[in-house]
Amino acid sequence: MLDIQSHHTDPDYSCAYVTLTIQTGLEGHGLTFTLGRGTEIVVQAIRTLSTLVVGQVLTDIYKDFGTFWRSLTSESQLRWIGPEKGVTHLATAAIINALWDLWGKLLKKPVWQLLADLEPEQLVSCIDFRYLTNVITKDEALELLRKGKQGKEERVNKLLDVGYPCYTTQAGWLGYSNEKIRDLAQKYLDLGFTAFKLKVGKNLYDDIKRLEFVRNIIGWEKTLMVDANQVWEVQEAIDWMAQLAQFKPLWIEEPTSPDDVLGHAQISKALKPLGIGVASGEMCCNRVLFKQFLQADAIQYCQIDSARIGGVNEILSVYLMAKKLGVKVCPHAGGVGLCEMVQHLQMWDYVALSGTSEGKYIEYIDQQHEHFVNPTIVENAHYLAPRTPGYNTTFKKDAVENYEYPNGKEWQNLFEKGVFSDPRKHKS
Amino acid sequence: MLDIQSHHTDPDYSCAYVTLTIQTGLEGHGLTFTLGRGTEIVVQAIRTLSTLVVGQVLTDIYKDFGTFWRSLTSESQLRWIGPEKGVTHLATAAIINALWDLWGKLLKKPVWQLLADLEPEQLVSCIDFRYLTNVITKDEALELLRKGKQGKEERVNKLLDVGYPCYTTQAGWLGYSNEKIRDLAQKYLDLGFTAFKLKVGKNLYDDIKRLEFVRNIIGWEKTLMVDANQVWEVQEAIDWMAQLAQFKPLWIEEPTSPDDVLGHAQISKALKPLGIGVASGEMCCNRVLFKQFLQADAIQYCQIDSARIGGVNEILSVYLMAKKLGVKVCPHAGGVGLCEMVQHLQMWDYVALSGTSEGKYIEYIDQQHEHFVNPTIVENAHYLAPRTPGYNTTFKKDAVENYEYPNGKEWQNLFEKGVFSDPRKHKS
Numbered sequence: 001m002l003d004i005q006s007h008h009t010d011p012d013y014s015c016a017y018v019t020l021t022i023q024t025g026l027e028g029h030g031l032t033f034t035l036g037r038g039t040e041i042v043v044q045a046i047r048t049l050s051t052l053v054v055g056q057v058l059t060d061i062y063k064d065f066g067t068f069w070r071s072l073t074s075e076s077q078l079r080w081i082g083p084e085k086g087v088t089h090l091a092t093a094a095i096i097n098a099l100w101d102l103w104g105k106l107l108k109k110p111v112w113q114l115l116a117d118l119e120p121e122q123l124v125s126c127i128d129f130r131y132l133t134n135v136i137t138k139d140e141a142l143e144l145l146r147k148g149k150q151g152k153e154e155r156v157n158k159l160l161d162v163g164y165p166c167y168t169t170q171a172g173w174l175g176y177s178n179e180k181i182r183d184l185a186q187k188y189l190d191l192g193f194t195a196f197k198l199k200v201g202k203n204l205y206d207d208i209k210r211l212e213f214v215r216n217i218i219g220w221e222k223t224l225m226v227d228a229n230q231v232w233e234v235q236e237a238i239d240w241m242a243q244l245a246q247f248k249p250l251w252i253e254e255p256t257s258p259d260d261v262l263g264h265a266q267i268s269k270a271l272k273p274l275g276i277g278v279a280s281g282e283m284c285c286n287r288v289l290f291k292q293f294l295q296a297d298a299i300q301y302c303q304i305d306s307a308r309i310g311g312v313n314e315i316l317s318v319y320l321m322a323k324k325l326g327v328k329v330c331p332h333a334g335g336v337g338l339c340e341m342v343q344h345l346q347m348w349d350y351v352a353l354s355g356t357s358e359g360k361y362i363e364y365i366d367q368q369h370e371h372f373v374n375p376t377i378v379e380n381a382h383y384l385a386p387r388t389p390g391y392n393t394t395f396k397k398d399a400v401e402n403y404e405y406p407n408g409k410e411w412q413n414l415f416e417k418g419v420f421s422d423p424r425k426h427k428s
Numbered sequence: 429m430l431d432i433q434s435h436h437t438d439p440d441y442s443c444a445y446v447t448l449t450i451q452t453g454l455e456g457h458g459l460t461f462t463l464g465r466g467t468e469i470v471v472q473a474i475r476t477l478s479t480l481v482v483g484q485v486l487t488d489i490y491k492d493f494g495t496f497w498r499s500l501t502s503e504s505q506l507r508w509i510g511p512e513k514g515v516t517h518l519a520t521a522a523i524i525n526a527l528w529d530l531w532g533k534l535l536k537k538p539v540w541q542l543l544a545d546l547e548p549e550q551l552v553s554c555i556d557f558r559y560l561t562n563v564i565t566k567d568e569a570l571e572l573l574r575k576g577k578q579g580k581e582e583r584v585n586k587l588l589d590v591g592y593p594c595y596t597t598q599a600g601w602l603g604y605s606n607e608k609i610r611d612l613a614q615k616y617l618d619l620g621f622t623a624f625k626l627k628v629g630k631n632l633y634d635d636i637k638r639l640e641f642v643r644n645i646i647g648w649e650k651t652l653m654v655d656a657n658q659v660w661e662v663q664e665a666i667d668w669m670a671q672l673a674q675f676k677p678l679w680i681e682e683p684t685s686p687d688d689v690l691g692h693a694q695i696s697k698a699l700k701p702l703g704i705g706v707a708s709g710e711m712c713c714n715r716v717l718f719k720q721f722l723q724a725d726a727i728q729y730c731q732i733d734s735a736r737i738g739g740v741n742e743i744l745s746v747y748l749m750a751k752k753l754g755v756k757v758c759p760h761a762g763g764v765g766l767c768e769m770v771q772h773l774q775m776w777d778y779v780a781l782s783g784t785s786e787g788k789y790i791e792y793i794d795q796q797h798e799h800f801v802n803p804t805i806v807e808n809a810h811y812l813a814p815r816t817p818g819y820n821t822t823f824k825k826d827a828v829e830n831y832e833y834p835n836g837k838e839w840q841n842l843f844e845k846g847v848f849s850d851p852r853k854h855k856s
Contacts, residue, residue, distance in 0.1 A: 010504050037476065037505040041515060044472040048465065076438050077465040083686070085713060086514015087469060131685040134662035134694065234562040257559040258511070259716040261689060262723055266562065285513060285713075288687040295690055 012036030013368060014405075015307075015336045016043050016091070017395065018098040022058060028102025029394045032094040032307040033335035038087075039405070045091035048078065053095055062103060065126040069096065069313045073128070085285035089310055096311025097341065101391035110386040111312070115348035116152065120145035126313045131288050132321070135295055141320045148323075148353040155351040163382030164347055164357055166364040167195030167225065169334065171214070174199045178213060185217045192381040194222050195361055197253070201228035204243055211247040220248070225279070227253035234263040238270040245271075251279040251301050258283035264298035279303055281318075282332035286310070290318045294325045303332040303363075306341035319349050329354075334365035339376040340392035343383045371399035440464030441796060442833075443735075443764045444471050444519070445823065446526040450486060456530025457822045460522040460735040461763035466515075467833070473519035476506065481523055490531060493554040497524065497741045501556070513713035517738055524739025525769065529819035538814040539740070543776035544580065548573035554741045559716050560749070563723055569748045576751075576781040583779040591810030592775055592785055594792040595623030595653065597762065599642070602627045606641060613645045620809040622650050623789055625681070629656035632671055639675040648676070653707070655681035662691040666698040673699075679707040679729050686711035692726035707731055709746075710760035714738070718746045722753045731760040731791075734769035747777050757782075762793035767804040768820035771811045799827035 014036050020028040034042060052072055061068045072092050073084050082088045104111045115123065124141050171184035185196065196218055200207040207226075215224065226249045232240060237255035244252075252271065256263050258280060268278045281303030284290055290309075293299045302322045304315050322329050329349060331342035342362055350357050362383055369375035373394045377384045386392050402410045406423050415422040443459040444467055450456075462470060480500055489496045500520050501512050510516045532539045543551065552569050599612035613624065624646055628635040635654075643652065654677045660668060665683035672680075680699065684691050686708060696706045709731035712718055718737075721727045730750045732743050750757050757777060759770035770790055778785050790811055797803035801822045805812045814820055830838045834851050843850040 011508075012505065035505040035508040037503070038473075038509045038516070041469065041473045041476055042509060045466075045469045045515065048469055075465070077440065077463040080439075080463040080711075081466040081470060081515050081518055083711065085687070086510050086516060087473065088466070088514060090509055131661065131688060131691070134691060233559065257716045259513070259714065260559060260720065262720045263559070263562060263716075283508075283511065286687065288685045288691075292688065292690045 010036075013336050014039045016046055016094050017400075018046060018094045020053070020095075020098045020102055022102070026102065026105055027394075028098040028100075028105060028390070030094045030096065030098025030101055030311070030391070031337050031393055032090040032097075033338055034090075041087050042090050042094070045087050046094055049075075049088070049091050049095055058102070058106075061099065063125075065099075065313060066124075066128050069126070069310060070128045070130070072096070073310055084288070084310065089286060090308065093307050093309065093311040096313055097306070097391060097393060100312045101393050104390040108389045110344060110388060111391045112344040112347035112351070112386065113156075115312075115316075115344070116156070116352040120149070123316065127317045127320075128313070129317070132291055132317060135291050136317070136321050136324055140324065141317075144320055144323055145353065148355060151355060152351050155355065159347055159351060159385045163379065163384040164343065164350060165195075165361050165382055166193075166378060167197055167223065167361040168193050168381075169197045169227075169363060169365050171196055172198035172227075174202055181210070181214065182217055185214060188381075189218060189222075194381060195225065195250075196222065197225040197227055197363070199229065200226045200244065200252075201231040201240070204240060207240075207244060211244060211249075215247055224249050225251050225253060227279075228255050230254045230257060230283075232256050234260070234266055237267050241267075241271055241276055242274065245274040245276060249276055251277040253279040253301075253303070254282070255280075259285070259289065261289065261292040261296055261298050264293060265296040268298055268300065277301055279330065281305065283308065287314050287317045287321075291321055294321050294327050300327060302327050302329045304329060304342070304345065305332045306338055306345060307335070312345070315345055319345070319353055323349075323354050328360050330360050331362050333363040334367070336368045337372065337393055339364060339369065339383075340372055340374075343376060343386060344391060347383075347385055371395050371403075438464075441764050442467045444474055444522050445828075446474060446522045448481070448523075448526045448530055450530070454530065454533055455822075456526040456528075456533060456818070458522045458524065458526025458529055458739070458819070459765050459821055460518040460525070461766055462518075469515050470518050470522070473515050474522055477503075477516070477519050477523055486530070486534075489527065491553075493527075493741060494552075494556050497554070497738060498556045498558070500524070501738055512716070512738065517714060518736065521735050521737065521739040524741055525734070525819060525821060528740045529821050532818040536817045538772060538816060539819045540772040540775035540779070540814065541584075543740075543744075543772070544584070544780040548577070551744065555745045555748075556741070557745070560719055560745060563719050564745070564749050564752055568752065569745075572748060572751055573781065576783060579783060580779050583783065587775055587779060587813045591807065591812040592771065592778060593623075593789050594621075594806060594809055594811055595625055595651065595789040596621050596809075597625045597655075597791060597793050599624055600626035600655075602630055609638070609642065610645055613642060616809075617646060617650075622809060623653065623678075624650065625653040625655055625791070627657065628654045628672065628680075629659040629668070632668060635668075635672060639672060639677075643675055652677050653679050653681060656683050658682045658685060658711075660684050662688070662694055665695050669695075669699055669704055670702065673702040673704060677704055679705040681707040681729075681731070682710070683708075687713070687717065689717065689720040689724055689726050692721060693724040696726055696728065705729055707758065709733065711736065715742050715745045715749075719749055722749050722755050728755060730755050730757045732757060732770070732773065733760045734766055734773060735763070740773070743773055747773070747781055751777075751782050756788050758788050759790050761791040762795070764796045765800065765821055767792060767797065767811075768800055768802075771804060771814065772819060775811075775813055799823050799831075 014034045015031040018030045104114050120142050168188045241252050255267050277300035279301035280299050282305045286309050333339040333342050346362050374388045374392045402408050414420050442462045442464050446458045448456040532542050548570050596616045669680050705728035707729035708727050710733045714737050761767040761770050774790050802816045802820045830836050842848050
């Protein structure tokens with residue numbers, strides 16, 4: 001892979017994939033993205049959680065989805081090994097996402113439209129407000145949703161017409177030659193992109209040279225973001241970014257630990273006079289952390305991730321808090337299936353909650369889409385609104401046949417070549 | 429079990445148990461505590477992490493233990509499914525704890541003494557300071573440790589003489605009859621205990637009655653703590669505790685989500701004028717969260733847990749930050765093996781870091797000790813200093829034979845009785 005990040009230097013893009021089947025034979029598919037090793041741990045967690053799902057009546061789940069969600073996240077014994085974070089929460093996300101895909105397919109609506117059509121009462125019934133009420137109550141959420149519906153039809157039409165704006169990370173990986181950066185930046189300029197994200201944080205001198213180089217290509221009217229992938233200490237982030245402020249980045253993404261609310265707040269405060277915002281969220285573990293990031297003005301760009309925290313239900317609560325506190329949501333995407341999923345959430349927010357896409361973008365990375373039956377479509381730097389039922393998370397049959405671990409054909413090749421050893425041969 | 433807590437209503441006290449064997453045949457044992465379901469997920473994570481441990485040279489590990497620790501917690505692909513939290517971090521704790529048990533056995537010292545005898549330079553080399561440096565640097569830690577050594581011998585002698593003070597949670601579970609509470613409170617009074625913790629948070633009227641009842645038995649000179657096990661929203665915690673302030677509790681433990689630094693800070697600020705401190709930490713996920721709890725004056729009693737966060741190495745950093753910021757550490761214990769482990773950490777802190785046990789206690793719960801070769805010994809409401817090498821985490825042979833899942837004898841009985849189904853029969 002070409003994705004050279006500071007902490008995740010050799011990702012083998014993978015996912016844990018859940019298929020829920022109902023009696024009619026209809027299937028819902030959900031996934032959580034992983035980097036390779038460790039997927040087997042998430043799969044074990046999904047197996048354990050599946051005992052709470054298999055055999056349940058689907059209409060009962062959707063009637064009181066928030067309660068069902070809590071039955072997974074607060075199972076009396078499993079809760080201890082979270083709670084609501086890490087492996088068990090990734091597993092929850094995969095299951096919950098499959099339920100939303102299924103719901104969309106049952107109602108024959110893409111998930112963004114399903115969400116936008118839900119009555120505010122039913123939408124809030126999907127959310128567990130536990131530990132959030134000092135920032136948002138159910139009643140406040142209801143009010144935001146009722147107001148959000150005003151002018152909805154017009155926005156739906158606009159969305160169906162032009163889609164939702166996105167930015168590209170494609171030209172910005174560390175380790176690219178100047179030639180490659182220039183070619184990619186030009187390619188995405190030609191495709192209509194107006195916002196570009198670059199990785200930074202390995203070497204200050206190189207960062208300055210690269211940002212200078214890219215600004216020369218894209219000009220000063222275009223938007224530039226930078227992303228440090230958690231590589232800095234708090235003070236280091238502040239000092240480093242002071243040196244990069246001359247290139248007018250819109251935001252610095254993941255300057256430090258994804259758990260450090262107070263650290264991000266300190267960085268935000270220092271960078272605000274320089275006109276630089278702070279973005280984080282792709283590895284934020286749950287709604288309680290998001291609540292604090294938003295409360296403390298620790299981030300000015302909230303990057304929800306569709307495969308982390310406990311799936312759609314919990315992410316809805318983050319959008320509601322961001323709306324209340326006036327923070328822009330700009331979803332993280334890429335990986336496997338993240339673009340396919342986040343587009344729905346951001347489009348729901350546009351048509352039925354925040355009512356605007358002004359100054360907001362979905363991340364776009366052009367990889368791993370070919371495995372999906374209904375992949376993300378980006379045209380003129382906009383995600384086009386999905387029109388097929390569900391959450392766009394169904395893999396093509398041959399993607400599963402080729403890549404399922406350890407039975408897929410590609411794995412057999414790798415085992416035969418000796419690149420990996422076949423785990424099935426080591427079974428006792 | 430009689431442990432009726434708000435979130436964990438039916439714990440089946442369990443653990444994931446790691447045995448490390450070196451070429452001489454010497455074994456180190458480490459564990460992380462679990463509540464039953466989900467242990468299999470932690471075990472899977474330990475299996476995955478074990479590939480990073482098996483075959484390593486032990487002297488290399490101890491020479492630069494912080495770097496080795498980071499190799500587990502920041503493995504380039506596994507990091508994604510944490511980082512440093514939940515299942516993978518519990519698994520890390522079990523492995524790391526086994527390494528400390530082994531180190532103690534190699535040097536023929538109990539771990540508290542091993543820690544206290546380490547030169548400050550070597551002790552800080554065990555710690556990963558990443559993301560901590562805005563609160564504590566390696567140099568500041570070194571200075572604290574050098575100062576902490578002054579008067580050490582005298583404190584070692586005192587420790588060997590009288591042990592370290594503890595409090596009891598035994599009389600305070602919800603759902604006990606008044607008679608049972610009275611008998612237990614009297615029993616622990618007679619055993620010399622001066623501090624008692626009660627569970628609260630289910631019903632305000634019941635809490636008032638129970639606290640009144642217990643104060644009448646133990647009197648007003650004794651120390652009383654209360655524990656809500658994360659059951660409240662932020663404002664609810666403040667309002668509820670205002671009603672219980674009349675009983676002069678030293679602290680309210682886990683008033684809300686273990687992830688909510690700002691929520692705890694808000695509660696602390698409101699309860700300070702009432703003379704009530706806030707305690708939390710048993711489910712705090714890592715040093716970065718602890719850092720913020722300490723920074724924000726969100727807790728006045730820091731309850732490290734020996735089986736959570738990434739084992740001894742990471743806990744050392746929490747003690748150092750607590751020392752610098754003047755917060756009292758009062759470890760969480762109970763479960764399986766937690767008393768056995770935390771005693772070492774708190775005794776090290778006493779003899780070689782903070783230099784005082786004034787106003788501090790280790791929790792003590794009198795259960796599950798019988799399974800250990802060298803169980804915790806409490807006399808006159810003090811943990812006696814362990815004198816056997818290692819971390820006191822080695823199970824008796826028959827404990828393993830009886831309780832190992834799914835092969836242990838007790839499990840065979842349960843399978844035969846039909847209480848649980850035998851997972852080995854469902855293997856494909």
